[in-house]
Amino acid sequence: MIDLKQYEIWFVTGSQHLYGEEVLKKVASHAEEIAKNLDGSPFLPVRVSYKSVVTTPDQIYQVCQQANVEKQCIGLVVWMHTFSPAKMWIKGLSALQKPLAHFHTQFNTEIPWSDIDMDFMNENQSAHGGREFGFMTSRLRKNRKVIVGHWQEEEAQKKLGNWARVAAAWHVFQTTKVARFGDNMREVAVTEGDKVEAQMRFGFSVNGYGVGDLVRYVKEVSEKELAELIEVYEAQYLMHASLRKGGQHHASLLEAARIELGLRAFLEQGGFGAFTDTFEDLHGLRQLPGIASQRLMADGYGFGGEGDWKTAALLRAIKVMDTQLQGGSSFMEDYTYDFRKGRSRVLGAHMLEICPSIAASQPRCEVHPLSIGGKEDPVRLVFDVDSGPAINVSLIDMGNRFRLLVNEVEAILPEKELPKLPVARVLWDPKPDMSVAAAAWILAGGAHHTVFSKAITTEFIEDFAEMAGVELMVIDQNTVLRDFKDKLHWNEVYYHLFQNRM
Secondary structure (H helix, E strand, C coil), X not given: CCCHHHCEEXXXXXXCHHHCHHHHHHHHHHHHHHHHHHHCCCCCCCEEEECCCECCHHHHHHHHHHXXXXXXEEEXXXXXXXXXXXXXXXXXXXXXXXXXXXXXXXXXXXXXXXXXXXXXXXXXXXXXXXXXXXXXXXXXXXXXXXXXXXXXXXXXXXXXXXXXXXXXXXXXXXXXXXXXXXXXXXXXXXXXXXXXXXXXXXXXXXXXXXXXXXXXXXXXCXXXXXXXXXXXXXXXXXXXXXXXXXXXXXXXXXXXXXXXHHHHHHHHHHCCCEEEECCCCCCCCCCCCCHHHHHHHHCCCEEEECCCHXXXXXXXHHXXXXXXXXXXXXXXXXXXXXXXXXXXXXXXXXXXXXXXXXXXXXXXXXXXXXXXXXXXXXXXXXXXXXXXXXXXXXXXXCCCCEEEEEXXXXXXXXXXXXXXXXXXXXXXXECCCHHHHHHHHHHCCCCCEEEEEXXXXXXXXXXXXXXXXXXXXXXXXXXXXXXXXXXXXXXXXXXXXXXXXX
């Protein structure tokens, strides 16, 4: 499981010597109190480390360089308590390689109407000190998050906490290793892409491994390990009678468990955070990994079917973002439509591999024919997904750049049973409606594979795109197709002109 408390964001406060040592002492005291408060906030999933007040170009450069090399540091949160002349920040910000958040706050909540004097005004200048800093970061074309609000307010802390989650995801993303068992599904375009360019842009690496490499791990699984995992299955899921000991398909369950144990060992020993497979390349495996892929996703691994390494890597990042949040995230695919007029909806599913973190209730463990792939009937977890807001996210290689595409949706409980569809599934209403959402998705080149999440919002992906320096397109309640197409055309020009700066 992912532990976000191993990471920290640094709280850096800007000021200058113009106001004297007494003011600087108060600035430092205030900054330390804010950092301590944030560090103890339930909305901050990572640690907040107070750094001393910076008042010179050399101090600023030094803290930025230290942040770059400190492994536990995933980003800087910068606050201007007083006026900090922004030319001091040029060298440091130019060198900074970690994510940056500008917290535009102030120490006091209200104006002290009866006591305010020029000493107070000199000491508390966040209102215009933040604007000076904002100009410099804009002038430098520095991507950053701007959070406005009082540091004691829940809303401001939540925004900072969400940004910290994304910063942690970006930190993990840059060193994620994706294991690709077999190659891409034959003749499929959207799951392909430039793995070298992806590593240059995002940091994660993708390498292929023969299925035989995995089979060796599967064969090494001990009977003791196998028995222990079967007990876990029986405790956590509603086990179909045919899968229990003595049942018709118990051997299939044992094989599925062997595959999970072998796959888990391969990933752990190789330091992998994500993986792919394809039903067209299963030589040596008796069934396609179903429950294995589902359970590994639930433990935070990224996964992509049919060799889809981009979605596998993206899911890994989103799994970091949604750590300990409610709702879950999963590999997903648009499968079929309910095209009734005025209430068109999408049924999302996959052959087997939907993460149980999004399940509405206890999953059922079942075995059924797959109909493709020519292997034995695979074991899988079957469940529905609860209603509520969600997003679908796609990472696309457009040739000259990468694009993140988001569609905001509303998950809906199926109105009827699906007794003959033995896979995990979710029904959703895409925003603003089916006609606009599907057309916009197709025009943007969105993949048929996505990451579906009920745990995070579009703002998380917006922050992630900023950190990665990639294009973001959003389909939401306000999307107008004509405007959406215009933005796609404008972005072609923008990224052609500025991609070398990103």
